[in-house]
Amino acid sequence: METITGKSILKGIAIGRILFYQKGQQQVKRVKVEDTGREIGRYEMAKETAIRQLNELYQKAVKEVGEANAAVFEVHTMMIEDGDYVDAIVNIIESQQVNAEFAVATTGDNFSKMFAEMDDEYMQARAADVKDISERIVNILSGTESGGILGDEPVIVAADDLAPSETVQMDKEKLLAFVTRYGSANSHTAILARTMNIPALIDAPIQEEWDGKLAIVDGYSGTLYVDPEEGLLNQMKERQEEDRKAREMLHELKGKEDITLDGKKIRLYANIGGVKDVPGVLASDAAGIGLFRSEFLYLESEDYPSEESQFIAYKTVAANMAGRKVIVRTLDIGADKQVDYFKLAHEENPAMGYRAIRICLDRIDIFKTQLRALFRASAFGNISIMYPMIISVDEVRQIKKIVDLVKKELDVQGVPYKDVEQGIMIETPAAVMVSEELAKEVDFFSIGTNDLTQYTLAIDRQNSKLDNIYDSHHPAVLRMIQMTIENGHKHGCWVGICGELGADPALTKTFIEMGIDELSVSPTFVLPTRKNIREIRIEKEE
Numbered sequence: 145m146e147t148i149t150g151k152s153i154l155k156g157i158a159i160g161r162i163l164f165y166q167k168g169q170q171q172v173k174r175v176k177v178e179d180t181g182r183e184i185g186r187y188e189m190a191k192e193t194a195i196r197q198l199n200e201l202y203q204k205a206v207k208e209v210g211e212a213n214a215a216v217f218e219v220h221t222m223m224i225e226d227g228d229y230v231d232a233i234v235n236i237i238e239s240q241q242v243n244a245e246f247a248v249a250t251t252g253d254n255f256s257k258m259f260a261e262m263d264d265e266y267m268q269a270r271a272a273d274v275k276d277i278s279e280r281i282v283n284i285l286s287g288t289e290s291g292g293i294l295g296d297e298p299v300i301v302a303a304d305d306l307a308p309s310e311t312v313q314m315d316k317e318k319l320l321a322f323v324t325r326y327g328s329a330n331s332h333t334a335i336l337a338r339t340m341n342i343p344a345l346i347d348a349p350i351q352e353e354w355d356g357k358l359a360i361v362d363g364y365s366g367t368l369y370v371d372p373e374e375g376l377l378n379q380m381k382e383r384q385e386e387d388r389k390a391r392e393m394l395h396e397l398k399g400k401e402d403i404t405l406d407g408k409k410i411r412l413y414a415n416i417g418g419v420k421d422v423p424g425v426l427a428s429d430a431a432g433i434g435l436f437r438s439e440f441l442y443l444e445s446e447d448y449p450s451e452e453s454q455f456i457a458y459k460t461v462a463a464n465m466a467g468r469k470v471i472v473r474t475l476d477i478g479a480d481k482q483v484d485y486f487k488l489a490h491e492e493n494p495a496m497g498y499r500a501i502r503i504c505l506d507r508i509d510i511f512k513t514q515l516r517a518l519f520r521a522s523a524f525g526n527i528s529i530m531y532p533m534i535i536s537v538d539e540v541r542q543i544k545k546i547v548d549l550v551k552k553e554l555d556v557q558g559v560p561y562k563d564v565e566q567g568i569m570i571e572t573p574a575a576v577m578v579s580e581e582l583a584k585e586v587d588f589f590s591i592g593t594n595d596l597t598q599y600t601l602a603i604d605r606q607n608s609k610l611d612n613i614y615d616s617h618h619p620a621v622l623r624m625i626q627m628t629i630e631n632g633h634k635h636g637c638w639v640g641i642c643g644e645l646g647a648d649p650a651l652t653k654t655f656i657e658m659g660i661d662e663l664s665v666s667p668t669f670v671l672p673t674r675k676n677i678r679e680i681r682i683e684k685e686e
């Protein structure tokens with residue numbers, strides 16, 4: 145048996161085999177072949193399929209985002225047909241007598257490196273494109289669909305690191321736990337693990353040769369046991385059983401009110417990343433959805449999600465929540481949530497860069513598509529909309545103008561929608577400081593404590609070296625929360641918390657004393673938070 149420790153993201157026990165997940169190109173194996181002619185034929189066929197796919201994507205994109213934005217697919221087609229690129233692939237197959245997948249992946253890597261080193265910004269930007277087209281061909285050759293990362297058996301996924309776009313594509317049913325070598329406790333991958341309710345360890349020195357071995361993830365002590373001894377295995381199975389019983393006990397709280405001992409009612413909602421999390425919310429008995437991170441729809445897609453596909457997603461969530469509130473946050477990509485097809489330029493400091501509402505107010509077509517989908521879906525349930533990363537009143541006014549435009553278009557087209565409640569996330573110190581003015585503009589505030597902590601303390605939430613001083617309990621953060629609640633209430637805004645801190649049992653009472661109206665937490669934490677709320681008595685004020 146081997147044992148390592150890491151930082152635990154979620155308490156719980158998982159037992160299963162390890163699948164060592166390696167990213168993109170590294171997954172391609174080098175295989176010696178006899179018949180190089182056959183490999184070249186396979187490559188030619190995959191190339192033709194890729195060109196067909198790109199043509200279809202181009203046509204679709206022209207309709208949805210206009211010719212200028214669609215042009216990237218034409219560029220990709222040209223690159224796939226480029227003589228030097230094609231020759232390099234054929235040459236590797238013939239000279240090294242290897243499989244087509246390996247030849248394409250290697251050529252993609254070589255060309256991408258070459259472009260990245262050029263002294264020309266345009267050519268540097270092509271590095272990502274050539275990787276992209278190579279991945280497309282490799283996927284066609286190996287028949288890999290996105291999402292086909294996991295096999296049939298549920299596994300413990302081990303990896304160097306996992307991007308949110310990779311995590312979100314994994315089938316929850318097949319995933320027992322994550323163990324990663326790097327990563328930060330405040331990253332979106334960690335948040336996804338909590339939403340999926342699976343134990344996860346980060347900062348754990350995993351070894352590739354453990355691939356396929358039986359292991360135990362102990363999220364209580366932050367330990368991974370590889371090839372566990374029978375005694376330990378039995379002990380951990382018993383612990384799993386105890387956990388199951390404890391969960392069952394919490395189920396008795398279903399249907400009960402979220403109310404303190406002295407009668408203060410709190411709205412207890414859940415956070416989700418997509419339609420597939422809704423059953424978890426319903427099972428948790430949350431009174432609504434306080435944060436639907438809509439960017440996961442974009443992270444799961446290979447291309448800009450259309451108005452129709454977004455409409456279906458929002459409508460499905462709203463309809464399934466059957467009249468309970470569903471607060472959808474508009475696109476919040478950038479920082480650790482990168483989407484290839486947005487072709488965002490590399491930034492030195494992405495958390496403070498071109499992200500979230502800044503992208504939406506710049507690429508208005510993308511924003512309008514999402515707003516149209518949201519307003520259309522509003523006719524089918526109880527949808528509210530909120531906007532991320534706000535720093536000024538001016539941004540809110542710009543948003544309102546775009547919303548008015550969208551509503552007018554829908555009116556002209558006779559498309560029904562409701563007059564939805566609109567709010568903003570308070571997750572920058574700037575928003576806190578002008579929260580009194582912001583409160584006059586919107587219906588509600590939702591405090592994003594993950595980013596608010598990062599920006600208040602000037603600590604990159606992605607930097608695992610700083611996890612020990614990323615302290616959401618810092619008095620500066622708590623005073624910001626207090627100030628936001630007071631300013632919101634002065635002007636009739638209700639105020640909630642949708643960052644991870646909302647589920648921190650050590651602060652439930654403090655937040656209620658501050659006057660918080662809503663807490664939105666991962667579905668896993670709904671019932672434990674209900675239990676806390678129901679055990680609290682607020683000291684009577686003088």
Ligand code: PEP
Pocket residue numbers: 335435437476571591592593594595596642643644
């Ligand atoms: C937050 O910042 O607290 C938040 C809820 O948003 P995200 O974690 O997605 O940035």
Ligand code: MG
Pocket residue numbers: 532571592594595
């Ligand atoms: Mg945030």
